[in-house]
Amino acid sequence: EKGGYRHFMLKEIYEQPRALADTIAGRALVEEGDVYLEDLDLDDAQLAGLEKIFIIACGTSWHAGLVGKFYLEKIARVPVEIDIASEFRYRDPIIPANSLTILVSQSGETADTLAALREAHGKGGKTLCICNVVDSSIARESDGIIYTHAGPEIGVASTKAFTTQLVALYLLALKLGRIRRSLSAADCQARLADLLELPRKLEETLELDAEIEELAREFVNARDFLYLGRGNLYPIALEGALKLKEISYIHAEGYPAGEMKHGPIALIDEDLPVVVLVPRNSTYDKVVSNMEEVCARGGQVIAVVSGDDEELLDKVAALISVPTVDEDLLPIITSVPMQLLAYYIAVLKGTDVDQPRNLAKSVTVE
Ligand code: F6R
Numbered sequence: 599e600k601g602g603y604r605h606f607m608l609k610e611i612y613e614q615p616r617a618l619a620d621t622i623a624g625r626a627l628v629e630e631g632d633v634y635l636e637d638l639d640l641d642d643a644q645l646a647g648l649e650k651i652f653i654i655a656c657g658t659s660w661h662a663g664l665v666g667k668f669y670l671e672k673i674a675r676v677p678v679e680i681d682i683a684s685e686f687r688y689r690d691p692i693i694p695a696n697s698l699t700i701l702v703s704q705s706g707e708t709a710d711t712l713a714a715l716r717e718a719h720g721k722g723g724k725t726l727c728i729c730n731v732v733d734s735s736i737a738r739e740s741d742g743i744i745y746t747h748a749g750p751e752i753g754v755a756s757t758k759a760f761t762t763q764l765v766a767l768y769l770l771a772l773k774l775g776r777i778r779r780s781l782s783a784a785d786c787q788a789r790l791a792d793l794l795e796l797p798r799k800l801e802e803t804l805e806l807d808a809e810i811e812e813l814a815r816e817f818v819n820a821r822d823f824l825y826l827g828r829g830n831l832y833p834i835a836l837e838g839a840l841k842l843k844e845i846s847y848i849h850a851e852g853y854p855a856g857e858m859k860h861g862p863i864a865l866i867d868e869d870l871p872v873v874v875l876v877p878r879n880s881t882y883d884k885v886v887s888n889m890e891e892v893c894a895r896g897g898q899v900i901a902v903v904s905g906d907d908e909e910l911l912d913k914v915a916a917l918i919s920v921p922t923v924d925e926d927l928l929p930i931i932t933s934v935p936m937q938l939l940a941y942y943i944a945v946l947k948g949t950d951v952d953q954p955r956n957l958a959k960s961v962t963v964e
Pocket residue numbers: 656657658659660702703704705706707708711754755756840844959960961
């Protein structure tokens with residue numbers, strides 16, 4: 599049932615090109631420059647009139663929501679507030695009439711996310727879930743649904759569910775962008791063409807496997823890890839750190855690269871591996887200078903870059919090179935090395951990768 603893989607987690611990491619293709623299939627209307635989402639339960643006038651979007655989730659799904667905020671604000675120009683379900687549900691949130699609350703949940707059974715959905719409904723808000731399990735509680739109670747077609751995810755650490763959530767949020771942003779006219783049909787066409795290329799690029803990214811397994815050996819004895827990213831890659835820094843903590847039990851923190859100098863830089867020494875997400879994008883120069891501050895203090899930088907970034911080669915301890923993609927798709931592509939690094943470190947540590955201690959696949963109690 600693991601299809602020849604040693605763990606479900608590795609199998610699921612490798613299923614991502616297929617999972618992404620299935621999540622995109624039938625929804626990308628390339629010729630029209632539009633997106634079809636079958637079960638939104640909101641008509642075009644309601645979508646055009648949205649004044650605010652809330653995204654609510656837990657854990658890895660919350661990280662997907664953080665990227666979703668970037669997509670929706672940049673492409674559809676709707677203000678987005680994002681919160682953790684266990685925070686949102688107890689803070690008596692203000693839910694305006696023309697708002698939409700999006701619940702992101704792989705299982706559709708997470709107790710706090712379900713309670714947040716009920717809170718939004720109770721206040722008269724419209725709801726939409728991004729969910730992987732058909733007919734789950736959250737799917738049943740939401741007004742609209744965008745299913746991710748990741749297929750069953752068995753490993754406790756979420757991988758393919760996360761990257762398909764990112765695709766679903768991206769498709770939603772494109773759809774809203776078209777309806778609200780902040781995105782032209784031509785731009786939408788170009789974005790969809792790039793999106794359709796993504797499964798193949800992910801396939802290419804998986805070829806990093808052996809190299810990352812090797813890298814894991816070098817860093818397996820570290821006590822702590824720091825992950826840095828900016829903009830839409832800050833959530834990927836958080837996700838990289840979460841993957842590492844939950845399956846290898848190594849303490850890890852994700853941080854916005856620009857916040858380093860406000861405290862965490864004090865932690866940097868020769869024993870601290872720092873994963874820096876620094877592919878070519880609009881904040882490249884900023885992140886390079888944050889990275890140089892880490893190098894200057896002896897930190898061991900593992901840089902995730904696009905293509906062969908020779909400029910950085912002699913500055914860092916290790917370079918992980920991902921295929922070049924549009925900057926809005928970088929969160930998806932850079933998730934793969936985050937997953938593989940955590941996976942191989944955990945395997946070397948001999949932990950129970952698919953069933954890490956103290957964790958459950960779906961958290962149905964608060
Ligand atoms: C981490 C992980 C958890 C879940 C969280 C929410 O790898 O799997 O953080 O993301 O428990 O679960 P869902 O998405 O099922 O609501």
